[in-house]
Amino acid sequence: MSTLKVLLKKEVLQFKRNSFLPKLVVVFPIMIMLIIPWVTTMDVRHVNVSVVDNDHSQLSQRIINKINASEYLTLHSVTGNFDLSFKSLENGDVDAILEIPKYFEKGFVTGSTKKLSISANSVNATKGSLGSQYLAQTLAASIKEMKASLSPVQAGDLVVIQNRYNPTLEYRNFMIPAILVILIIIITGFLPALNLVGEKEAGTIEQINVTPVSRFAFTLAKLIVYWVAGLIVITIALIVAWLVYGQTAVGSLLTIYTGAFLFILVISGFGLIASNISSTMQQAVFFMFFFVMVFMLMSGLLTPIESMPQWAQYVTYVLPPRYFITIMRSVFLKGATFYDMRFNFLALAILAVVMNLGAALTYRKRS
Amino acid sequence: MDNSALAIEVKDISKSYDKVKALDHVSLNVQRGEIFGLIGPDGAGKTTLFKILVTLLNADEGSALVDGLDIAKDYRAIRSRVGYMPGKFSLYPDLTIEENMEFFATLFGVTVEQNYDLVAPIYKQIEPFKKRRAGRLSGGMKQKLALSCALIHKPSVLFLDEPTTGVDAVSRSEFWDMLHNLREQGLSILVSTPYMDEASRCDRIALCNTGHILDIDSPQHMVEKFDGNLYGIKARDMYGLLKALRNDDYIANCYTAGEYHHLLAKSGFDPDRLKQDLVAHSHSNVEIKSIIPDIEDVFIKLLSNEQH
Numbered sequence: 001m002s003t004l005k006v007l008l009k010k011e012v013l014q015f016k017r018n019s020f021l022p023k024l025v026v027v028f029p030i031m032i033m034l035i036i037p038w039v040t041t042m043d044v045r046h047v048n049v050s051v052v053d054n055d056h057s058q059l060s061q062r063i064i065n066k067i068n069a070s071e072y073l074t075l076h077s078v079t080g081n082f083d084l085s086f087k088s089l090e091n092g093d094v095d096a097i098l099e100i101p102k103y104f105e106k107g108f109v110t111g112s113t114k115k116l117s118i119s120a121n122s123v124n125a126t127k128g129s130l131g132s133q134y135l136a137q138t139l140a141a142s143i144k145e146m147k148a149s150l151s152p153v154q155a156g157d158l159v160v161i162q163n164r165y166n167p168t169l170e171y172r173n174f175m176i177p178a179i180l181v182i183l184i185i186i187i188t189g190f191l192p193a194l195n196l197v198g199e200k201e202a203g204t205i206e207q208i209n210v211t212p213v214s215r216f217a218f219t220l221a222k223l224i225v226y227w228v229a230g231l232i233v234i235t236i237a238l239i240v241a242w243l244v245y246g247q248t249a250v251g252s253l254l255t256i257y258t259g260a261f262l263f264i265l266v267i268s269g270f271g272l273i274a275s276n277i278s279s280t281m282q283q284a285v286f287f288m289f290f291f292v293m294v295f296m297l298m299s300g301l302l303t304p305i306e307s308m309p310q311w312a313q314y315v316t317y318v319l320p321p322r323y324f325i326t327i328m329r330s331v332f333l334k335g336a337t338f339y340d341m342r343f344n345f346l347a348l349a350i351l352a353v354v355m356n357l358g359a360a361l362t363y364r365k366r367s
Numbered sequence: 368m369d370n371s372a373l374a375i376e377v378k379d380i381s382k383s384y385d386k387v388k389a390l391d392h393v394s395l396n397v398q399r400g401e402i403f404g405l406i407g408p409d410g411a412g413k414t415t416l417f418k419i420l421v422t423l424l425n426a427d428e429g430s431a432l433v434d435g436l437d438i439a440k441d442y443r444a445i446r447s448r449v450g451y452m453p454g455k456f457s458l459y460p461d462l463t464i465e466e467n468m469e470f471f472a473t474l475f476g477v478t479v480e481q482n483y484d485l486v487a488p489i490y491k492q493i494e495p496f497k498k499r500r501a502g503r504l505s506g507g508m509k510q511k512l513a514l515s516c517a518l519i520h521k522p523s524v525l526f527l528d529e530p531t532t533g534v535d536a537v538s539r540s541e542f543w544d545m546l547h548n549l550r551e552q553g554l555s556i557l558v559s560t561p562y563m564d565e566a567s568r569c570d571r572i573a574l575c576n577t578g579h580i581l582d583i584d585s586p587q588h589m590v591e592k593f594d595g596n597l598y599g600i601k602a603r604d605m606y607g608l609l610k611a612l613r614n615d616d617y618i619a620n621c622y623t624a625g626e627y628h629h630l631l632a633k634s635g636f637d638p639d640r641l642k643q644d645l646v647a648h649s650h651s652n653v654e655i656k657s658i659i660p661d662i663e664d665v666f667i668k669l670l671s672n673e674q675h
Contacts, residue, residue: 006473010462017461017500203457207516210421211474212447 003213007221015225021191029183029233033240036179037172047131048076050085050094057105063142067098072134089121096120096131098139108146165250165333176241177328178301181263181321183237185295188230188264190288192222193271197284200275215363223268230264231257251331255338259327262348266320269355276362295321320355323347373432374399374524374555375420380429382415389415391578392429397524397557397571402550404569404586405559406662412578413559414454417528420557421451434523447475450522452513454529460502464493464512467501468519475520482521485552489545490515507538514545525549527558531565543568566662574666581669589665595619598638599627599658602650611645620671627656629664 015021049067053060068075076094079085088094097119107114118135122128196219199205208218234257241247249256271288278284296302298312299321305313316322323344330336338345375397382390390412397403405413418424420433422442431438434448458467468490472479483490493511496504501512510530517525527546531539543565546556550570558569566572566586574581574589582589600621602608605628612621612630617637621630638655645653660668 003474003476006470010459010466010470013466014459014461202460203453203455204459206423206453207451207457207471208474209423210446210449210451211471212443212476213474 004217004221007213007217008224011221011225015229025187025229025232026236028187029236030240032179032183033176033237034244037175037245040175041171043171044127044130044134045072047073047095047127047134048093049073049135050076050088050097051078052082052085052097052099053078053080054102055100055104059105059108059142059146060100062146063098063100063139066138066142067135070134070138073131073138086119089119092121094121095127096135098135108143109150172245173247173333174329176237176245176247177332178325180234180237180260180328181299181301181325182296183233184230184260184264184324185267185292185321187233188226189267189271189292190285191229191271192226192268193275193284193288194281195222195226196272196275197278197281200279201281216360219272219359219363223272226268227261227264230268231260234260247332249332250335251337255331255336255341256328258338259324259331259341259345259348262345262352263320263324265352266348266355269352269359270320272359273355273362276359276364295319299325301325317347318351320348320351323351372399373397374401374434375403375557376432377416377420378430380416380419380426380431382412382419382424382427388578390419390426393575393578393580394429395573395580395583397555399555400550400553401570402546402556402558402568404566404572405557405575406561406563406566406569406572406666407559407575408561410577411575413575414528417451417453417526417557417559421449421526422446447520448523450517450520450525452517452525452527452530454532456501456509456513458501458509458513458516461500463498463500464504465497467512467516468497471516472519477520479519482519485521485549486515486518488548489518506534510534510538510542514542518549523553523555525554525556525558527556529559529561531560531562539565563661563663563666572662574662574669576666576670576673579673581666581673586662589662590660593660593665593668595668596632596636597658597660597664598630598632598655599624600630600641600653600655601627602645602653604650608645608650608653611648611650615641615644617641620667622667624663627658629658629667631664631668 051060051064051067053064064075064078067073077085077088082097082099085094085097085099089097099117099119101114101116104114104116116139118132120128120132120135196205199208238249238253238256270291274284274287278287298308298316299305299319300316301321305316305322308316327336327341327344327348330341373396375395377393377395380390380393381388393412393416395403405411405416407413415424419426420431420438422438422445425439433445436445436448438445459470462470468479472482479486489511493504493508493515496508501509504512514527514530517527531542534542539562546558546568550556560566569586571583571585572589573583584592600608600612605623609621609623609628612618612628617633617635619631619633621628623629638657642653642655
């Protein structure tokens, strides 16, 4: 085992002497964890609303006030003319227009059916649909208040919604586990791959290949360094999640780390395949990028797998992050146990074997 | 250790890269305890042959024994018996001299102290800088470190691929002195070089070009068996002279070679007649003398023989 020891020592020395890598492992997760959860949010806020008030009634005033007070809606303008408001919409200053018809309040009291209309800019489909939903909710609330003021009998809410596991509906809580996955992909997938291809480019691999050292020991020494780096990165990210966002894992940390380690095995094995089939860093990077794009966009990191077309859902079964993100979210947010997640762990373990077998098969000491 | 008389035995090896034939049925033998030079220009196939012999590359055809071991079957055993110094510096630039030495020693299962005697004459020269990273060494020091690392496990056969390329003349000469010392210690050495003048420092050489071996012999004998009369010629207008000589029917070949053009005479060549001819064609300061061929002349002659 002294061969492995000296190989490890060499890798650690090289890692430490690299002017960039040690900083990357510490600074990168902190930066990402500090910035990304704030900026990647699917919550729609600051929907600019222009109200076309044709009614000029107490009710229309109440609605306008309500919009003004809303956390999600911003009152942009109140006009008496739809065309004027529409111009603002076209200019992009306004996201949604609410038109209050004439005699709306009167019709409300007499029971006739005058309708409010909402026109939303739905170029960004999420913002468009969520924005008009918020607006509709605000209107419903105003109307309910109005009704309440008319009749003394309070009608109770028929539907009560409870958002379990993420009560405040913070998109951040959904994102933090995803960021952990992305960090691991970058640190333990890219770095060992680039390191190995770097040895090819520098020619040092030739000097190694004429020694009796086994390819297994040589590769293992590299991987161990990046496995440790990956675990450090995760730890740092978890600490930041706790200190900055007050988010701690509901489930067991041991389960999280077990999942992380399995995932690290999968991803580093994948990186090895990339390095084996490329002869330059450029090739390796582009090969990795292609798959990492698929990993990020199709594994349910950002958008739910259930809303993908059926064929795409089948594809996700071979994407390793799919299983890891499920483990992370379930354990982190819901407190799922290892036993609950056993099939995901099994899938990761199978993928780890497949990837590393692939890496062993594509490695050639002699061409 | 195998007791066969040959350190390296190459039998009919061929290797192609796509459509380019890098090695075309190459055969050669290296005796134990000899410095064998592989001499030829870039693209001769020297590096390819090295890579095949040190088990980095598979040959398409043919077989070879290194230290009595088959390169295809016993490649694992060969790796611990040969020392290889690639043409390009390929030690770890971010490790120090000392760390590189220890690293490679341990990979071969030895310690630096164990074989210190063998590397000492070379390693001592760079030892004062042992804390310096390999990437920050000068060309000559890198070369010495690479040789030390190739020797640290006391190999029986040493492969040096263009070790003197890009090294200054004094260091080159020193380097060959080191190789002679190593030979005294019983090492067999296969060394390649594009420099013809280094041929005389080898015991035997193979002249090669575009994957073929033109001839194998000792450098002295190769020069001795040069059949043909070689002359050196110069005049004021060297380029005009070269053009004039190439049109002369009694000249087999002529080429630039420093101060004098070298010309290989055909039978019936008369230097005085040529001189008169040239003077008549307004060449001035014409000087012709008979010269002793060197390896470069041999190489050019072999090359032109092959082309005709």
